[in-house]
Amino acid sequence: MDPVRAYHPGSLAVQERLGVRTLADHVGRSIGPAIKPVAAAFLEQQPMLVLGAAARDGQVWSTLLTGDPGFVRATAPDRIAIGGGGPAGTDPLAGAFDAGAPVGTIALDPRTRRRMRLNGTTADGPDGLSVHAEQVFANCPKYLQKRTLHGVEPGARPGAVRRGTALTPGQERFVRAADTFFVATAAPDGVDASHRGGNPGFVRVHAPDELSWFDYPGNSMFLTLGNVEADGRAGLLFLDWSTGDTLQLSGTARTAFGPEGRTTYLRIQQTVETEGASPLRWSAPDYSPANPPLDEGARWPE
Template sequence: MTPYHRGELIAQRRAGLLDEAVHVAAMINTKIPYFARTFLAEQPMLVIGGADHRGDVWATLLTGEPGFITVTGPSTFEVAATPAPGDPLHDVPAQVGLIAIEPGTRRRVRMNGTAHPAADGLRIDLAQIYANCPRYIQKRSPVRVPTTPATPREGDQLTAEEMGFISTTDTFFVATADLDGNADASHRGGNPGFLRALSPTHLRWPDYDGNSMFNTFGNLEVNPRAGLLLPDWTTGTLLHLTGRAVVDWNPGHAATVPGAQRLVDFTVDRVIRIDNASPLRWTAPELSRFNPPSH
């Protein structure tokens, strides 16, 4: 028995890391470990990803005072928040991928499962939960401020301002889903410049050495739709992108980018930017010592 689906196994074999993936599968739990119960209760934000009614995949951010995530059962927790009107995941999909991440301590917990409406927000019935390593997480701490989200800007390509912002980002999140809609949300980090906007509809980033599970790439093997979330840590703006991602497995191409094992090309289909979407403002980052040099 394996916790991996067909696409993940294909990606693990292509990378030559199937044995490593089998080894780290022991990390995957179906019940919430004690450390995760405490960790979730302390978090002021939660990244969530999934497919909308059209099949487009998006990622977004839920926030609240610490305690807004409450473990209610061995494999169940509740979130006292939902995506706001105008957010691309306002109508929360049934199948979701989630990341609870604490940049200040470089800890993160990755989860996926089924979302249900609850009295104060959402109830999540988990299928999988496991911790990820701290590599590529930039250290920063939050302050909560009152904020009113702006009217979303929607389009089919990035503006020059948004392309400039992308060139300075050190962190983003990527959501993917398999053909059955089972969703995953993943963190990507690096030095500013590691994510490149090659045109208003074309992004590229390096894939660095990771946990060998290939959850994101496994989904992309069977379903190229993907969603990116780029938070502006200083203003609370959230930049949501949906489109299609293709993994470039050519080692010669990866060799041109420091630290890259592979490259990923993302084609933008739709853009939603919501200024002041998040009430969290974060300190200047302490970049991870694991980040390879950017271009």
């Protein structure tokens, strides 16, 4: 894919501001619409997929889909099928996927510290929710915590759902203890789903309706920050890996640029906490050696 077409004006503006356009063009050549055999094989091994999209009211959310390995599979060089029909029930993205709806996905395997992103649009298909791929690419294992999959909780079903417009004290503790979250962002050319990781405490809670995280050095594409620059809508997903509880946040993001780096802030507008949303049970993490010490956070720009 032409690297210029891989990036919209928001990403290009951030790349220019940070002086990484040449590097971004080089990295952007890895983005294409084709699902290569190695990527297809990786997808079929995964018991979970994170999906990002806009709900009917325009709010952007991230959500977690799970199933037996093979529930996500490539059905064509530019298409994947997701078994089960996509988000349902009380999920904020339930019923949000008409044909042609922009969607971002990320398949992340904590067992191997590998991840793959696929962005595109939803398509009609006989096997549940299908996604027509427009951007397919892998990311390095930076900031990915390694975990062992203990198994699937027999007969597990989602439990109580709590909705709100700000974090409760318990949810604040949940966010502060997180070492991983997923983030969906929107822009005029589609939706992207990505990952953020670090040592517990890398996400800061400033108020019940505002949190932030430092933007650690990555691949210089700035797809997430580019979407924040162009649009601002964002949805975060926090997962309790041991219990399957999830916390979904939707709101508006902005990025503060300073001499020491970049900090992204989320102004929370809606929250959804679901007990036992995932039946998967994972081990405690083996933290990534790339995670910066938390004391670096003292120099975050405000």
